Amino acid sequence: MRCPFCNNPDNRVLESRSAEGGQSIRRRRECLRCKRRFTTYEQIEFVPVTVIKRDGRREGFDRSKLLRGIVRACEKTGIPQMRLEEITDEVEAELQQREVREVTSNEIGELVLQKLRYLSEVAYVRFASVYRQFRGIADFIHTLNQLRNDNSTTHREGRSPTNTSIGDSSLETEETEKTVTLSAHS
Ligand SMILES: [Zn+2]
Numbered sequence: 001m002r003c004p005f006c007n008n009p010d011n012r013v014l015e016s017r018s019a020e021g022g023q024s025i026r027r028r029r030e031c032l033r034c035k036r037r038f039t040t041y042e043q044i045e046f047v048p049v050t051v052i053k054r055d056g057r058r059e060g061f062d063r064s065k066l067l068r069g070i071v072r073a074c075e076k077t078g079i080p081q082m083r084l085e086e087i088t089d090e091v092e093a094e095l096q097q098r099e100v101r102e103v104t105s106n107e108i109g110e111l112v113l114q115k116l117r118y119l120s121e122v123a124y125v126r127f128a129s130v131y132r133q134f135r136g137i138a139d140f141i142h143t144l145n146q147l148r149n150d151n152s153t154t155h156r157e158g159r160s161p162t163n164t165s166i167g168d169s170s171l172e173t174e175e176t177e178k179t180v181t182l183s184a185h186s
Pocket of ligand 1: 003004005006007008031032033034035036
């Protein structure tokens with residue numbers, strides 16, 4: 001990073017701090033030659049992700065479209081809007097960090113389901129019904145059974161996803177799991 005005043009490449013960092021809610025790092029620098037100070041911002045590079053749809057068509061990843069789908073699935077479940085935006089951010093971040101720049105709509109759906117699973121059974125099944133294109137009640141029952149089986153193997157009994165869900169951060173959920181696991185072993 002060259003000094004904007006004298007073009008000297010050598011400088012020292014006086015201060016680094018997180019900016020834009022952790023999206024970037026702001027650095028205050030001092031040129032080693034002219035001693036003047038300037039600021040640089042370092043941020044994660046956002047690259048376009050292409051979504052391959054079920055019919056083979058491709059389109060750019062659309063964050064607001066994904067959020068709308070999640071919001072629809074979570075209607076009247078009491079999950080705060082902020083949590084839904086966090087889920088969307090997490091999914092987008094996961095896609096951004098991949099080596100491959102193409103993702104199928106199925107993969108995105110599964111990522112969302114992983115996150116909805118411990119938040120709300122209702123939201124989980126609703127979301128699954130849309131993106132897995134349920135055709136009848138048998139599909140609902142199958143998904144519900146799958147959800148219940150998975151929950152009872154990965155989680156001990158006495159913990160319904162709908163009870164612990166509302167307003168939980170993922171950290172709190174992890175702690176709850178640990179506690180439950182410990183008590184089940186003792
Ligand atoms: Zn300089």
